[in-house]
Structure formats: structure tokens, C-alpha cells
Amino acid sequence: MSYLRDNKVWEEDDNINWDVIEISKVDDKIIKRLIENLKLDKSDLSENFFISFESLLKLGKKIEPVLDLFIKETTEIHNCKVDTFNFILDFVKNNTLKYVLVPQLYHPDFITRARTVLKLEQAGDLSYLNFILPLLNDPDDSVRWSVIRFLNTHIHLLKNPLVNKEIKCYIGKELNPVIREKMKELFKKI
Known part of the structure; x- marks a missing residue:
């Protein structure tokens, strides 16, 4: 077909x-x-x-x-x-979009997801945090890396119990050693 x-x-x-x-x-x-x-x-x-x-x-x-x-x-x-x-x-x-970038954060193309997280990081927009956190479980390394960069830029977010809990749960699951080490470094900063 x-x-x-x-x-x-x-x-x-x-x-x-x-x-x-x-x-x-x-x-x-x-x-x-x-x-x-x-x-x-x-x-x-x-x-x-x-x-x-x-x-x-x-x-x-x-x-x-x-x-x-x-x-x-x-x-x-x-x-x-x-x-x-x-x-x-x-x-x-x-039929309204309060958070207009959510469709890009959850786009089927991993490059679009990673770029959107990086744009939010550069803009300093924390309003999307609850949509970004699930991307710690993204199947693509580049998206997970962009989430870690986002959290590294906004290190004060790690004091949030939900953020802290999600990262701690995910460190053990992370297969990429570079990302796992970067996540551990985040906790050393707080």
C-alpha cells in the first residue's frame, strides 16, 4: 500500500x-x-x-x-x-491550549521534544515543569539529557519534593552512564 x-x-x-x-x-x-x-x-x-x-x-x-x-x-x-x-x-x-508548547514537548519526533525543552530552559520558563518531568523517562537519550540540562539550570527545583522524588527514582533506571553521572552531580549541588 x-x-x-x-x-x-x-x-x-x-x-x-x-x-x-x-x-x-x-x-x-x-x-x-x-x-x-x-x-x-x-x-x-x-x-x-x-x-x-x-x-x-x-x-x-x-x-x-x-x-x-x-x-x-x-x-x-x-x-x-x-x-x-x-x-x-x-x-x-x-478546545483551548493553556500551555501551547505541550504538543511539542510530547511530539513523536525526539528532536522536537529535545529542542522544546532546551528552548524552555533558555527562556527560563518553569511553568512547564510538570510536563517536562515525565520526559526523564523518554526513550531517547537526547531528550533526557535536555531535561537534565533544564534541571541543572534551575537547580532550586530539586528542593521541590516531587522533582526530587522523580529524579531519585529515575537514577537507578538510567542506562546511559553519562546521564546517570550528571543526575548524581545535580544532587551534590543541593
């Missing part, structure tokens, strides 16, 4: 893990799967998280009934993902 993307035709590989679906053909089952991909009860992030996040925003009002049902059935949302969930909910119900 061929798809037209960026004015180029490319062939579908057998190993592609996503489908192109017309919005009119999206049903509740697909929406539930997108919400499940967010894994709101865990701190984990994956490529599926970012693709699902973007897809849910694009579906807009169509996801409202399924989202309302999800809210009634859900007992726990991970601390770092509460604001993400509320962002989606607010966007769907009111």
Missing part, C-alpha cells in the same frame, strides 16, 4: 507498527487503545505514548465520551502524568 507523505510516495514496510486511519473511521475501540498507550498509571514513556498523545489531540471532541468513561473507571494516574491527562481533557472539552 502506498501513502502520500510530504509530497513523496513511499511504500509501507512490513515492520511498521502503526496504521493510517481516516478520522471518520475511528471508533471507541481505537480511542481506548490510544488512551491505554498513554499508560497513565505508570511513569513509563514510549514511542507509542507520543504517537497516541498526538492522535488523541487530533481526534478532538470525538474522544470526549471515551475519555469521560476512562475518568470514571480510573483509580490512579501517576503523579507526573496528571497534568498531561488534564491537558488532553481541557483541550478536548474546551
Whole structure:
């Protein structure tokens, strides 16, 4: 099957893990799967998280009934993902963006995510902190590194119990030794 993307035709590989679906053909089952991909009860992030996040925003009002049902059935949302969930909910119900850079922070392209964190660091904008913290679990090293740079620039944030707890939990999970050492250095500064 061929798809037209960026004015180029490319062939579908057998190993592609996503489908192109017309919005009119999206049903509740697909929406539930997108919400499940967010894994709101865990701190984990994956490529599926970012693709699902973007897809849910694009579906807009169509996801409202399924989202309302999800809210009634859900007992726990991970601390770092509460604001993400509320962002989606607010966007769907009111069609407004209070934090305009959140779609870029959770963009499927890791370069866009990393650049957005670095822009927020340079601007000194701390209002996005609760959206940046989950990116400590980003699958890409460059995004995690940009989050560490952000926290290093705003070292006073480490006194915040939520920030402190998230970083301590994540140090043990970090596989990249350079990032792990940089995180340990952050704690030596406070």
C-alpha cells in the first residue's frame, strides 16, 4: 500500500507498527487503545505514548465520551502524568491550549521534544515543569539529557519534593552512564 507523505510516495514496510486511519473511521475501540498507550498509571514513556498523545489531540471532541468513561473507571494516574491527562481533557472539552508548547514537548519526533525543552530552559520558563518531568523517562537519550540540562539550570527545583522524588527514582533506571553521572552531580549541588 502506498501513502502520500510530504509530497513523496513511499511504500509501507512490513515492520511498521502503526496504521493510517481516516478520522471518520475511528471508533471507541481505537480511542481506548490510544488512551491505554498513554499508560497513565505508570511513569513509563514510549514511542507509542507520543504517537497516541498526538492522535488523541487530533481526534478532538470525538474522544470526549471515551475519555469521560476512562475518568470514571480510573483509580490512579501517576503523579507526573496528571497534568498531561488534564491537558488532553481541557483541550478536548474546551478546545483551548493553556500551555501551547505541550504538543511539542510530547511530539513523536525526539528532536522536537529535545529542542522544546532546551528552548524552555533558555527562556527560563518553569511553568512547564510538570510536563517536562515525565520526559526523564523518554526513550531517547537526547531528550533526557535536555531535561537534565533544564534541571541543572534551575537547580532550586530539586528542593521541590516531587522533582526530587522523580529524579531519585529515575537514577537507578538510567542506562546511559553519562546521564546517570550528571543526575548524581545535580544532587551534590543541593
